[in-house]
Amino acid sequence: MAIKIFIDQGHNPTGYHNIGASWYGLYEQDITYQVGIYLADMLNADPRFEARVSRPTPYTVLGTNNTTSLAQRVQMANKWPANYFISIHANANENTAINGTEVYIYRRYTQANWLAEQILDGIVDTVGTRNNGVRVNSSLYVLKYTKMPANLVEMAYLSNPGDAEKLRDDQYQFAQGIFTGIMRYFGFS
Numbered sequence: 001m002a003i004k005i006f007i008d009q010g011h012n013p014t015g016y017h018n019i020g021a022s023w024y025g026l027y028e029q030d031i032t033y034q035v036g037i038y039l040a041d042m043l044n045a046d047p048r049f050e051a052r053v054s055r056p057t058p059y060t061v062l063g064t065n066n067t068t069s070l071a072q073r074v075q076m077a078n079k080w081p082a083n084y085f086i087s088i089h090a091n092a093n094e095n096t097a098i099n100g101t102e103v104y105i106y107r108r109y110t111q112a113n114w115l116a117e118q119i120l121d122g123i124v125d126t127v128g129t130r131n132n133g134v135r136v137n138s139s140l141y142v143l144k145y146t147k148m149p150a151n152l153v154e155m156a157y158l159s160n161p162g163d164a165e166k167l168r169d170d171q172y173q174f175a176q177g178i179f180t181g182i183m184r185y186f187g188f189s
């Protein structure tokens, strides 16, 4: 039986509700969409995995408001049911000096925690972003209501010029970093 991984590409297409951050002409929702597609393709090319994405096309819109948009993602993963849930995002801060990668989990000392450490290291090793550590946030909807180990990956800061360049040019490498982390978590090579 393949390991079922649900990839949630954060936010909805531009022009709808639940859209993401936007800096320097880059849109979080477009970057998360593409990284999710790359990652799903990598996983589905390996018979040990089966991947599904929340937004299979660039036009897919989930939910009718912010809350139902998040609820629909969680519902898709719970209903499948996925073995792991990975939500992909890009961060932003009004302090444009802040940069780096963070992976959020619901609580420590869980499978989600061990997976998060590997995904974080995988991205940092592959893309060269700063390691901001695994962080706990028990109020994030998709971490709270998913029934399987869940990670929310903040790949890098759109608001930081150096990170923004990576988010624009290295989308395949971000996917590769997450993929590497997943492989290391399972002890695959």
Ligand SMILES: [Zn+2]
Binding pocket: 010, 011, 020, 021, 028, 089, 090
């Ligand atoms: Zn986001």
